[in-house]
Amino acid sequence: MSDQPDDRELEEEIRRAAARLDPVPPELTAAAVDAFAFRDLDAELAELAFDSLLDADPATLVRGSAGPRLVSFTAGELSIDIEVAGAGPDRQLMGQIMPPGPVRVEFRRRDGATTSTEADELGRFSAASLRPGPLSLRVSGAAGQPRPAVVTDWLSI
Amino acid sequence: MSGGERPVPDEDTAPQDAPTQDAPTQDTRAQDVAALVTAAAAGDKAAWQGLVERFGGMVWSITRGYRLSRADAADVSQTVWLRLAENIGKINNPERVGAWLATAARRECLQNIRVNTRTVPTGDMAVFDDAGPDLNPTEGEVLRAEGERESAHRARVLWRTLGRLPERCQQLLRLLMASPPPSYAEVAAALDLPVGSIGPTRARCLQRLRAELDAVSGTA
Numbered sequence: 001m002s003d004q005p006d007d008r009e010l011e012e013e014i015r016r017a018a019a020r021l022d023p024v025p026p027e028l029t030a031a032a033v034d035a036f037a038f039r040d041l042d043a044e045l046a047e048l049a050f051d052s053l054l055d056a057d058p059a060t061l062v063r064g065s066a067g068p069r070l071v072s073f074t075a076g077e078l079s080i081d082i083e084v085a086g087a088g089p090d091r092q093l094m095g096q097i098m099p100p101g102p103v104r105v106e107f108r109r110r111d112g113a114t115t116s117t118e119a120d121e122l123g124r125f126s127a128a129s130l131r132p133g134p135l136s137l138r139v140s141g142a143a144g145q146p147r148p149a150v151v152t153d154w155l156s157i
Numbered sequence: 158m159s160g161g162e163r164p165v166p167d168e169d170t171a172p173q174d175a176p177t178q179d180a181p182t183q184d185t186r187a188q189d190v191a192a193l194v195t196a197a198a199a200g201d202k203a204a205w206q207g208l209v210e211r212f213g214g215m216v217w218s219i220t221r222g223y224r225l226s227r228a229d230a231a232d233v234s235q236t237v238w239l240r241l242a243e244n245i246g247k248i249n250n251p252e253r254v255g256a257w258l259a260t261a262a263r264r265e266c267l268q269n270i271r272v273n274t275r276t277v278p279t280g281d282m283a284v285f286d287d288a289g290p291d292l293n294p295t296e297g298e299v300l301r302a303e304g305e306r307e308s309a310h311r312a313r314v315l316w317r318t319l320g321r322l323p324e325r326c327q328q329l330l331r332l333l334m335a336s337p338p339p340s341y342a343e344v345a346a347a348l349d350l351p352v353g354s355i356g357p358t359r360a361r362c363l364q365r366l367r368a369e370l371d372a373v374s375g376t377a
Contacts, residue, residue, distance in 0.1 A: 007363045011333060014319065014366075017312040018334040024217040028231055032213055032238040036197070036205040039242045053268045069272070087272075110235050134236040136243070154243060156236040156265055 031110065038112050043138060043149035046075035051155070073137075073152040080137060080150070084157050091130040091157050095137070097123040102142040108151070110134045118142055132157055186340075187252040194251035205245075209238070211337060212255055216262050218335035219347045222328040223266035224284055229273070233265040255339065259346035284327040285320035318369045326362035333359060 050072040068085040082095040097103060100123030106116040110133050119125040119142075136154045141147035190211065196204035216237055220230035240261055241254070248254055319330060332344050345352040 004360070006367075007360060010363050010367060011330075011338075011359075014315055014330060015334040015336060015338065017315045018218075018331075019336050020309070020312050021316050022221060024213055025227070025231070028217065028234050029209060029213050031231075031235050032209045032216075033206050035235065035238040035242045036202055038239060039245070045243060045247075051268070053271050054264070110232075110239075133232045134239050136239070151243070154236050154239040156232050156269060 034111070038108065040138065040149070040151045043140075043151040044075050046073035046078065046080055046139075046150050046152045048072075048153050048155065049074045049079070069157075071155065075150045078139075078150055080139060080152055082137070089131065091132060093127040093130055093157075095125050097125075097139060099123070101147075102145055103147070104140050104142050106138040106140070108136040108138055114138070130157065190254055191251040194245065194248055194254050198246040198248075205242070208241075208254070212258050214335040214337065215255065215332070215339045215343060215347075216258055218332050218339075219259060219262040220266055222284060222331040222347070223263075223270065225266060225269060229269050233262065233269055236265055237261045253342070255343040256346040259339065259343040263347050263349065283320060284324075284331050285316050314373060315370070318366065318373060321369060322362065322365055325358070326365060329355075329358055330362055330366070 048071070050070070052067075052070040068083040071082050071084065073080045077099070079098045080095060081098070082093055084091055084093050086092045093107075095105070097105075097119060100121065101119070102121060103119045103123065104116055105119055105125045106114045107127055107130065108114050109131070115127070117125050117127065133156060134154050135157045137152045138149060139151075140149040190208075193204045193207045193211070197208060213234075216234050217230065220233050225233060237258060241258060248257060319327060322330070328348065329344070332339060332347055339347070341352050341355040344350075344355050350358075
């Protein structure tokens with residue numbers, strides 16, 4: 001099937017219409033450029049190993065199941081498991097690192113903003129109220145107990 | 158999606174671009190893109206900016222094609238770019254980073270839709286909203302300029318006509334109208350379609366659009 005000049009012209013015309021009527025919001029472009037600064041060059045990247053949303057049975061979704069989203073990241077021997085629940089303006093998160101240990105957990109958000117918490121001796125931690133949006137966890141040693149830092153791959157909660 | 162699938166985009170499985178595209182231009186563009194990725198991985202901020210300029214429109218178009226609200230589209234877009242930043246040193250095929258981004262954007266969009274499906278009724282987000290209430294300030298200025306009035310009107314007619322096409326056409330055309338335009342490989346990754354189907358589907362959809370536009374002008 002040949003690429004007709006008329007087709008190219010029409011496509012160009014709708015491209016111009018899109019640029020006029022639904023352009024990329026400038027703040028999105030600026031934020032995307034800023035994202036470069038939030039790379040954590042000192043930490044190992046823990047990749048996504050499991051996300052219940054990806055493996056969800058479509059029938060479950062149709063029934064409107066409100067079960068929490070289960071996500072798991074791994075970096076070598078370390079795994080970081082989280083449960084994310086909630087809707088609307090608020091998410092609740094519970095997590096655990098394995099093997100357990102006293103660690104500091106930072107919640108990295110879209111503008112480089114972070115909040116942090118300490119895991120208990122079983123490696124458990126939580127956050128009561130997180131806004132939706134990009135999230136990455138940074139796990140490092142608690143005070144006096146240094147260990148190599150690990151950051152999870154970004155996901156959108 | 159298959160169970161247990163790791164959601165790391167595998168650009169190695171993306172087939173070659175459709176032969177209808179201008180091959181030398183594609184090769185040059187691919188080399189340029191690979192150079193940007195390599196430089197960004199080495200810490201070059203200007204190269205990163207080049208990637209955002211090259212693919213930002215595509216990522217936005219993908220979110221709009223999946224009918225995400227502006228707020229959700231912003232979340233998905235930012236998540237995708239943050240992921241690329243974190244993974245920039247690990248991209249296996251730098252020249253295919255566009256397909257990497259398209260796949261990542263598609264997966265984030267689907268997850269976003271699933272989160273919303275589970276908790277709240279899906280809103281009726283149209284791919285081609287009536288651009289009236291969403292008029293951006295620039296468009297307002299443009300409308301007031303005498304010489305632009307007609308082209309602004311035509312753009313709106315075009316937009317509304319696009320909104321009457323079949324769903325699949327709306328989504329495909331919304332992607333193709335990204336600035337700069339995506340490659341067929343990137344479109345295929347974004348929509349999870351065989352790359353060979355993109356060209357023929359595009360032609361059919363544009364033909365459909367042309368027929369609708371003729372019908373509209375016929376009654377004017």
